[in-house]
Amino acid sequence: MKTIVLDSPTVFKFQEQEAPTSLQANEALVRIRKIGICGTDYHAFRGKQPFFSYPRVLGHELGAEVVRLGGEKNAIHVGDRVTIEPYLNCGTCQSCLNNKSNCCQNLQVLGVHVDGGMTEYLKVPIHKLHQSKILSYEQLALVEPLSIGAHAVQRAEVTAKDMVLVIGAGPIGLSVMQFAKLRGAKVVVLDINKERLNFAQEQMQVDFILEATEDFAPDALRSCLDGFLPTVVFDATGNPNSMKNAFSYVSFGGKLVFVGLFIGEVTFDDPLFHRREITLLASRNSLPQDFSDIIHLMENGKIDIKPWVTHRADFDDLPHVFNDWLDPKSKVIKTVVAL
Template identity: 60%
Template sequence: MKTIVLNQPGELHLTSRDVDEVLSDNEALVRIHRIGICGTDYHAYRGKQPFFSYPRVLGHELGAEVVALGKSVDTKQLDIGNKVAVEPYLNCGHCQACQNGKSNCCENLKVMGVHTDGGMCEYVKIPANKLHHSAQLGYEQLALVETLGIGAHAVQRAQVSANDIVLVIGAGPIGLSVIQFAKIQNAQVAVMDFSTQRLEFAKQAMHTDYSITATTEFNTNDLRKALGGKLPTVVFDATGNSQSMMKAFSYLAFGGKLVYVGLFQGDVTFFDPDFHRKEVTLFASRNSLPSDFKNIIQQMESGQINTQAWLTHQAAFEELPSVFETWLNPESHVIKAMVVV
């Protein structure tokens, strides 16, 4: 089968591998039809992805078709020919987190395309319970479910409601996924980014209430003016930038919540008296849960989520090694690139 391998930073290579068709009782073999490209893939390509080793087959945003099933898989729940979104979080099922229903932060978690080979190939084996079926959605929509799950989980962590003023820092795909679900909760949503193009996209596609162009001098007083005299009750930082993440503490209203959706390799520091004076609640948000996948598919099927605007760039599988680097250029204005297998 055709496979693309990231041999080392900056080197994607198209090769061929055998298909392993031997399935355990609870496994499925799927044919990959669409692969979404995300920040993790770009970081890995640049050599800046934590917990990563080379060579690696990337790809964890997948729209796929079931082609074979292990003998113990319930065909009433999943059958050959089904179109599926792939939940790429391979949890152990035995650790304390898994036992407490927090499989997204399993102590032994392996994410496809990061800790183990992913779906940048024609066929892949995966536990059948990691496949989420839809009779209505196409492969491109199903490949977007994992990205949307990051935002859905973060918004659920913060228990966003219609009473909240939400600030999302960073209008890349993860920030946009947060905006999507904050708007579903009927919150007022402000978005901050250095890119006016991304701010305009968020306004047009996601109907954000406030657009704030980030500058190095921007401060709390500027934010209060932009929001009509108030500060956000919930701040989501989706930048993965250390300075932005630490500055986000200052943007919160008293009694507010700060959610780190992005991450960086380093330490976070804050001024403890202000942290206590405001009674800040600080959350990390990692991956998403099986229930998030199911809910997102239902919301997409019902029309609550329109994914069409997300898909700005596309390439055939064989073209990816030559076009991938062009998507790293900010002037390409990529929101979400999709690979057709």
């Protein structure tokens, strides 16, 4: 089977590998049909992805077809269209036993810690498959990135009373906007990229957009929110300066959620943190229920991912065009690769 391996930073190689043959009773063999490209893949390509080693087969945003089952009887059948929950948790650690499988102490993520879906066939646990009779493979490939935003919004317990600031209008920031809007919150978006801001306003119908200039101050937020500051701030940049500055944007008694991450330390002014009694949250991956909920919303027309997919490529072309997507001039929001 054809496989693309990230051999080292910036170096993709094609390999012919043997397709999996033996399956355990709890395993399925799937044929990968569509692959979403995300920030993790770009960071790995650049050599800047935490918890990563080379060589590695990337790909964890996946739309696939079930081609064989190991024997376990369940709701999944051969021929089903599925998305894959790429978080392989142990099931026995304290986090797993407390229904927090997304932060399993022994977690292995497809395409990050173990080889992922940039290949024709993949063997996965059956319980990690989420099926839809309605959604296309492309739609199913985008369930996982949507789930990151869904989980973050759930963590923050956003309601219609909240004033939400999303910092970073990339795909993860867009997913946060999507679910904050679904909960009825007022949403402001802050980014340095004018085109992404315009996309957020036109396609996500956020309430306000603000350009992040060097002299940006919280007063700009007050002007959008009737003199108030956001009750919930999501930072989806993974930029240390942005994450540090985010503390000053949170209202008294508000919440700050770090969705993005970087290799390093975040510092903040402790008196400001205490005086405002800010709740600081990290949001990592997502939970099985997030996948089920998103599929239901997509099937019922509550989420439309068509505007998100700005670029598409064939599997054989990926090594030749991947670097181009890193150029801001390419105006990439989300790329999907077809096998």
